[in-house]
Amino acid sequence: xxxxxxxxxxxxxxxxxxxxxxxTYLTKRNATASDFFVGGRSFGWFTNxxxxxGDYLSAATFLGIAGLTFQLGYxxxxxxxxxxxxxTLLAIFVxxxxxxxxxxxxxxxxxxxxxxRRARLVAVAVVLAISGFYAAPQLLGAAQILSMFFGTSYExxxxxxxIVMIFYVGIGGMKGTxxxxxxxxxxxxxxxxxxxxxxxxxxxxxxxxxxxxxxxSGPITGTSPYALDGSDINFDGAAWTGTGFYFPxxxxxxSMTIGLALGTxxxxxxxxxxxxxxxxxxxxxxxxxxxxxxxxxxxxxxxxGAVGRSIFxxxxxxxxxxxxxxxxxxxxxxxxxxxxxxxxxxLGLVIAGAFAAIFSNLSGLFxxxxxxxxxxxxxxxxxxxxxxxxxxxxxxxxxVILGILYxxxxxxxxxxxxxxxxxxxxxxxxxxxxxxxxxxxxxxGMTEKGAIxxxxxxxxxxxxxxxxxxxxxxxxxxxxxxxxxxxVGFLSVVIxxxxxxxxxxxxxxxxxxxxxxxxxxx
Amino acid sequence: MAEVGSHDYEYVEAGTINVRDLPPLxxxxxxxxxxxxxxxxxxxxxxxxxxxxxPVMNWFAPEFAFKKIWGGMTITWFVTTxxxxxxxxxxxxxxxxLYEKRLKKYEILNK
Numbered sequence: 001x002x003x004x005x006x007x008x009x010x011x012x013x014x015x016x017x018x019x020x021x022x023x024t025y026l027t028k029r030n031a032t033a034s035d036f037f038v039g040g041r042s043f044g045w046f047t048n049x050x051x052x053x054g055d056y057l058s059a060a061t062f063l064g065i066a067g068l069t070f071q072l073g074y075x076x077x078x079x080x081x082x083x084x085x086x087x088t089l090l091a092i093f094v095x096x097x098x099x100x101x102x103x104x105x106x107x108x109x110x111x112x113x114x115x116x117r118r119a120r121l122v123a124v125a126v127v128l129a130i131s132g133f134y135a136a137p138q139l140l141g142a143a144q145i146l147s148m149f150f151g152t153s154y155e156x157x158x159x160x161x162x163i164v165m166i167f168y169v170g171i172g173g174m175k176g177t178x179x180x181x182x183x184x185x186x187x188x189x190x191x192x193x194x195x196x197x198x199x200x201x202x203x204x205x206x207x208x209x210x211x212x213x214x215x216x217s218g219p220i221t222g223t224s225p226y227a228l229d230g231s232d233i234n235f236d237g238a239a240w241t242g243t244g245f246y247f248p249x250x251x252x253x254x255s256m257t258i259g260l261a262l263g264t265x266x267x268x269x270x271x272x273x274x275x276x277x278x279x280x281x282x283x284x285x286x287x288x289x290x291x292x293x294x295x296x297x298x299x300x301x302x303x304x305g306a307v308g309r310s311i312f313x314x315x316x317x318x319x320x321x322x323x324x325x326x327x328x329x330x331x332x333x334x335x336x337x338x339x340x341x342x343x344x345x346x347l348g349l350v351i352a353g354a355f356a357a358i359f360s361n362l363s364g365l366f367x368x369x370x371x372x373x374x375x376x377x378x379x380x381x382x383x384x385x386x387x388x389x390x391x392x393x394x395x396x397x398x399x400v401i402l403g404i405l406y407x408x409x410x411x412x413x414x415x416x417x418x419x420x421x422x423x424x425x426x427x428x429x430x431x432x433x434x435x436x437x438x439x440x441x442x443x444x445g446m447t448e449k450g451a452i453x454x455x456x457x458x459x460x461x462x463x464x465x466x467x468x469x470x471x472x473x474x475x476x477x478x479x480x481x482x483x484x485x486x487x488v489g490f491l492s493v494v495i496x497x498x499x500x501x502x503x504x505x506x507x508x509x510x511x512x513x514x515x516x517x518x519x520x521x522x
Numbered sequence: 523m524a525e526v527g528s529h530d531y532e533y534v535e536a537g538t539i540n541v542r543d544l545p546p547l548x549x550x551x552x553x554x555x556x557x558x559x560x561x562x563x564x565x566x567x568x569x570x571x572x573x574x575x576x577p578v579m580n581w582f583a584p585e586f587a588f589k590k591i592w593g594g595m596t597i598t599w600f601v602t603t604x605x606x607x608x609x610x611x612x613x614x615x616x617x618x619x620l621y622e623k624r625l626k627k628y629e630i631l632n633k
Binding site: 091205209253292 | 607613615
C-alpha cells in the first residue's frame with residue numbers, strides 16, 4: 001500500500017488534489033452571489049488570463065489535440081489550428097463590450113438586452129446543451145486516465161471526477177475556481193515544456209521525426225499482441241502527413257474551420273470569464289494573454305503528437321508504451337509519450353497535468369451551468385424574492401444536480417474521441433450564441449424574437465446535423481457541420497429581426513453601456 | 523438603468539419601438555462603435571483570408587503545399603502549426619494596441 005502511494009503518478013496526483021483542497025478551503029467564503037458566480041469581479045489580467053487559458057485548454061487540448069495529430073496526422077494538426085482561431089475573434093469583437101456590460105451569466109445578456117424572461121429561458125437551455133457536449137468528453141478523459149494508470153473502472157472514474165468537481169466548485173465558487181484554474185494552467189504548461197525538453201534531448205527534432213514518419217510505410221513492429229486481429233498495425237506515413245486522411249473533401253475542411261473558428265465566441269464558460277475582470281481594459285489584456293498561452297499550447301500539442309507517432313513507428317519503445325499506444329487509443333498519447341520520454345516521474349507530472357486540464361475545464365462548465373440553473377432559472381424566474389445567501393445555496397444545489405447530470409453523460413460517451421466531441425460543442429456554440437453576441441453587441445436592429453429564433457433554430461439544426469446525418473442528402477453530411485449551421489444561426493436572427501422590427505425602446509442606452517469609454521465603466 | 527445582475531433590472535418595462543423610429547445613437551457612442559468595428563472588421567477579414575488560404579492551398583495547390591522545406595516539414599505543416607499559432611497572437615495584439623491608441627485619442631479630444 002505504502003509502496004503504491006510512493007509511485008510518482010500517485011504522489012503528483014495527491015499533490016494536485018491537496019493543492020485544490022487547500023485553495024478551495026482558502027476561498028470558501030462566498031457571502032454574495034457576485035462572489036460565488038463572478039468571483040467578486042476582483043481578478044486582474046494575469047490571473048484571469050491564466051484562468052481563461054485554463055478554461056479554454058481543456059482535455060481536448062492537453063490530451064485530444066496531440067491524440068488527433070497522432071491518429072490523423074496533418075488533419076489532426078489542422079484541428080489544433082482551427083481551435084486556435086476562436087479566442088482571437090472573441091478578443092476582437094466581444095471581450096471588451098461584454099465586460100462593460102458586466103452581468104453574472106450568459107443568459108443575463110439576453111435578459112438585459114430585451115427585458116425578456118423568454119429569452120433568458122431559451123438561453124439557459126442552450127447553455128446546458130453546450131455545456132453537456134463539452135463536459136462529457138472531459139469526464140471521458142478523466143475516466144480513461146484513471147483507468148489506464150490507476151487500474152480503476154471507467155464508471156469509477158466518472159463518479160470520482162464528478163465528486164471532486166462538486167466539492168471543488170460547490171465550496172470554492174468562482175473565486176476558488178479561478179485561482180485553481182490559473183494554477184492548473186501552469187502545471188499543464190510546465191508538463192508540456194518538460195516533455196519538449198525531454199523530446200529534444202532524445203534527438204526527436206521536429207524536422208527529423210516528420211521525415212521519418214513520412215517515409216514509413218508498412219506494419220508497425222510490436223503492435224500485434226494488442227491489436228484486435230492479432231496482426232501488426234499497418235501505417236502509411238505519406239497519407240498521415242498529407243490532407244484528406246480524415247476530412248475527405250475541401251468542403252468538409254471548410255465546414256470544420258467555420259464551426260471551430262466561430263465557436264469560441266459562443267462558449268458560455270469562456271464568455272463568463274470576462275465578467276470576472278475588474279475592467280474592460282483588464283478583460284482585453286486577459287484575452288491577449290490567454291491567446292498567447294493557447295498558441296504556445298497548440299504548437300506544443302501538435303509537436304508532441306508527432307513525437308508520439310515517431311516513437312510508435314520506431315520499434316524501439318517498451319512493451320508498456322506500445323500496449324498503451326494501441327489500447328489507449330488517440331486520447332492517451334500524451335501520458336504514454338511522457339512515459340517513453342522521461343519515465344515514471346514525467347508520467348506523474350503529465351497525469352497531474354491531465355487532471356488539472358480536466359478539473360480546470362469542468363469547473364468552468366460547472367460554475368457556468370450552475371449560474372444558468374440557480375441564477376437564471378431559479379432566482380430570476382421561479383423565485384425572485386430570495387436573499388443573497390439563498391442564491392448562493394441555490395448555486396451549490398445546482399452544482400450537485402449538474403454533477404449527476406454530467407456523470408450520466410460521461411457514462412454514455414465511453415468510446416468517443418475527446419477532440420471530436422469538443423469540436424461538436426464548438427459547432428453548437430458557433431450556431432447559437434455566436435450570432436447572438438456578435439449581432440447583439442454591434443447591431444441595434446436585433447429583436448427579442450430574432451434572438452430566440454436564432455438560438456432555437458441554430459440549436460435544432462446543429463442537433464439534427466450532428467445526430468441524424470443519415471436523414472440528409474449526402475452533400476449535407478458533414479463531420480462538423482459549421483458550414484450549414486453557422487449561416488443558418490446568423491440568418492435566422494437577421495431575417496426574423498427584420499420581419500419583427502420591434503426593438504427595445506432603450507436599445508440606445510444598452511449600446512452606450514457596452515461601447516462607452518473605459519473611464520465611464522471601469 | 524438598474525444594476526446588471528440585480529433582481530429587478532431585467533423585467534423593467536422598456537417597451538418596444540419600431541427600428542425605423544429609433545432615434546440615432548449619440549455622436550460619441552456612434553464614433554466609438556464605428557472606429558472599433560472598422561478596426562476589428564479589417565483585422566478579421568485579413569485573418570480570415572490567411573485562415574482560408576491554407577485549405578485552398580492544400581486542396582488546389584498540393585504540390586506547393588506539401589513541398590518539404592526543412593527535413594520532413596512541409597510548407598503547409600509549418601504554416602498551419604507554427605506561423606498561424608503566432609498569427610493568432612499578433613492579430614489580437616494589433617487589435618489591443620489600436621484600441622489603446624484610440625482611447626488616448628478620445629481622452630485628448632475630451633480635454
